[in-house]
Amino acid sequence: MKKRQMFLRMITASLMRRRSRMLVALLSIAIGATILSGLVTIYYDVPRQMGAQFRSYGANMIFVPADTAFTEQDVRQGAAVIQAADLVGIAPYRYENVRINGIPVVAAGTDMQGAQAASPYWHVDGAWPAKDGELMVGAKVAESFRLKVGGEIELSYTPETRTQEELKTVQDQTCTYQITGILDTGGSEEEYVYMSLPDLAKLTVDDGKVDVAELSVSGGAEQLEKYIEQINAAVPAVTARTVKRVTASETTVLTKLQALVLLVTIVVLALTMICVATTMTAVVAERRREIGLRKAIGASDKSIVGEFLGENLLLGLLGGIIGSLLGFIFAQQVSIHVFSSSISFRLWIVPVTILVSIAVTGLASLLPIRSATEVDPALVLKGE
């Protein structure tokens, strides 16, 4: 039999046959490793999760006309530069002054599906307009005019180009709409009425220009800048810009959150280390007689260190394996409860967790093991 075989036989026997003792140490390592791998998984998944969260707070890119106005076609052309997978939603907007009972309000024409995708946080009482002749009104507008979902509303439009003479004689263009929903955003959107672009075109009797387009694009800040460059180069009618406020705060919040996760990880590792060191000190104290015996029958300090370190590294390995599995489950639970989405499994976290838990266990047991070498072999002859 090789020496190495005997070594392995001894340390596995020590772990297997002294199970109850070793379970305490194993438990603390496994818990540490669980939190480590869980938090690291979250750390790397947070940008993805947070990105999705922030994007649900609205657009992060905006198109404005390079000149005075552009068409919906220009907008679509600009959006075509962005890869379909990265384009969460695009909402072109056209704003016109219209009147309800002679009082001016702003009507916004948009693509309802696009608006819903680009502004998922918009809260609509009732339903989004789905067909011609339907619109939704902002909460403030609904309040001023006492409008209800399911009610009807007449809008009138006066073209800006009319002369004073014409204003007196020619009738305003009017249309009647069905109210399907009341929009609640907490922002200026509540002061508008929303209808489809074709409906607004019909009211204003023209083919319509677009004033602005809001886009929600996934991918980091760098990717966003790259798209903007490409769009500005490819579509001269469109000037693309990031919506600064949201992307900037997204990045700062991310950095802070990741720093927090990192800090917690370090604290947990330190606690694990203290826990392992304490357990190992107790284990060494408990095994003084055995250590003395080993020395009495000829074990050098080096082999005592080797055996204890071997046992502890094996514990670290086991704890790391258990921890990396439990850690993924832990991260998954956190993700489901906090971000309501599942997490992506990163294979590289498994070996890293195992290596770190081996290293932490090894490091934590250095001092206790050193004290093991100080046991006096004469101790065992004294008998107790």
Next chain:
Amino acid sequence: MSLLELKNVYKIYGELHALDNVNFTVEKGEWVSIMGPSGSGKSTMMNIIGCMDKPSKGEVLLDGVDIAKESAKNLTAIRRDKIGLIFQQFHLVNYLTAVENVMLAQYYHSMPDEKEALEALERVGLAGRAKHLPSQLSGGEQQRVCVARALINTPEIILADEPTGNLDEKNEEIVVDLFHKLHDEGTTLIVVTHDPEVAEVAQRRIVLRDGKITKSVVNENFTGKIRFS
């Protein structure tokens, strides 16, 4: 040259002279018993001979080397290569089986060899108990495992501190019988005992009192066999 020679050895703890000017020689292949009341310094002397402790003063020559002057590391090596130890408490590693406990001594000495370890267990009559843990063995059986472990590396000298102190008559006889066989093979034996019957089977017995050797008796009709009255 004698195998072991203690010259003017003292072991002093504060005021207490645990060993007080001990002069003692053991020849190669000799079987010596040490007797004496509790606290007379028997274990202290065994610890010094067994390279686990150093004298306060004096020389301890083992194979001509003064172990009083060796480093702790060298003492470990000497203990490993030349000495087999048997204790009153049957010190075994409690999570290793009988055969693994024997192999442990081989492991530290040179190479573990399961076959050889099993043969050693057979010699002490425990072939059938090789896979048992110490907790599954009787006291006598545990002590026999300790004997197997002490002899596995064929040491020059076996030191036994009250090896039969916790054994019944039958197991005492088995252990003494094993000593006899070891003696026949040329192993040097130093056995501390309170039991006059065990002491008397040796070739020579010395008596310690207050750290001094007060008596040394040679056994004229040495047979190496225990005689129960």
